[in-house]
Amino acid sequence: MSTPNASHRDSLTQHFIDQGKQVLTIERAAIDGLFSAINQDFARACELMLQCKGRVVVTGMGKSGHIGGKIAATLASTGTPAFFVHPGEASHGDLGMITGKDVVIAISNSGETHEVLAILPVIKRLGVPLIALTGKPDSTLATLADVHICVAVAEEACPLGLAPTASTTATLVMGDALAVALLHARGFTADDFALSHPGGSLGKRLLLRVSDIMHTGERIPKVNADAIITEALLEISRKGLGMTTIVDANDTLLGLFTDGDLRRILDQRIDIHQTPISKTMTTQCITAHPEMLAAEALKLMETRKVNGLIVIDKNKRVVGAFNMHDLLRAGVV
Known part of the structure; x- marks a missing residue:
């Protein structure tokens, strides 16, 4: 016979397993929902970055900012020069890092993030192409962008609907899709990859003869x-x-x-x-x-x-x- 404590532990274990699978189910559905967003707008975004003479500047606030940092890093390591700029810091001097030869990717699930919207006038004045990744096609950011890619999700994995979970996963996956599409368009090779990854075992595997x-x-x-x-x-x-x-x-x-x-x-x-x-x-x-x-x-x-x-x-x-x-x-x- 199981003791009450053992029974409670078994119940808690099953709860953790069920909740973990539920999160994966919701986030998998979010990724499946992105297929419709791989369209002409996606292709136009890739073209803008491929034709870019400067760098791709990624910006976003909060969790979107964390995702933006990862997207910038993935672009940079796969042949598309890129870096992340915090929108809050951009309003206090870091906008000087953006030049007229660059392309900006702005990320905001709501499309109404104040810190992101605040830097749009300067981006527009520089004539820099703006690519927006939002979950709201009718939002201010989506409307002002030269290209909008919709990363909307049906629901967040967070049961409260508050913590960005499925939405950030969808955005990250879309960033990967952009980076890999550009990698192929550039004819980026393993040797090219190794040049930007000389350290650690990865660099050794790719560079050593x-x-x-x-x-x-x-x-x-x-x-x-x-x-x-x-x-x-x-x-x-x-x-x-x-x-x-x-x-x-x-x-x-x-x-x-x-x-x-x-x-x-x-x-x-x-x-x-x-x-x-x-x-x-x-x-x-x-x-x-x-x-x-x-x-x-x-x-x-x-x-x-x-x-x-x-x-x-x-x-x-x-x-x-x-x-x-x-x-x-x-x-x-």
């Missing part, structure tokens, strides 16, 4: 084709990559021998003190090239289920080697 992490020169494990297996094992131990290349006099790759190959030949009772490595090496080698992105190399290793790669140049000469530990140290994994 195999040449940045591979072992070179004397650190490359290699033996000639006449070496016996024990000599190859000593080279594997010395270089610490779990493998060795087999090369000719010009360092052209002939084959590869790994720790895994050793386990297989031991099962076959091959004499490792007498047998040349050329008799047991793998000739169909999986290789990388120096300019390959480290992230591409990682995907190749995961797909082919190998722990290391040999790096060759266009003439099939061995120029480097690396393993999963090198990728881990570089922050690629």
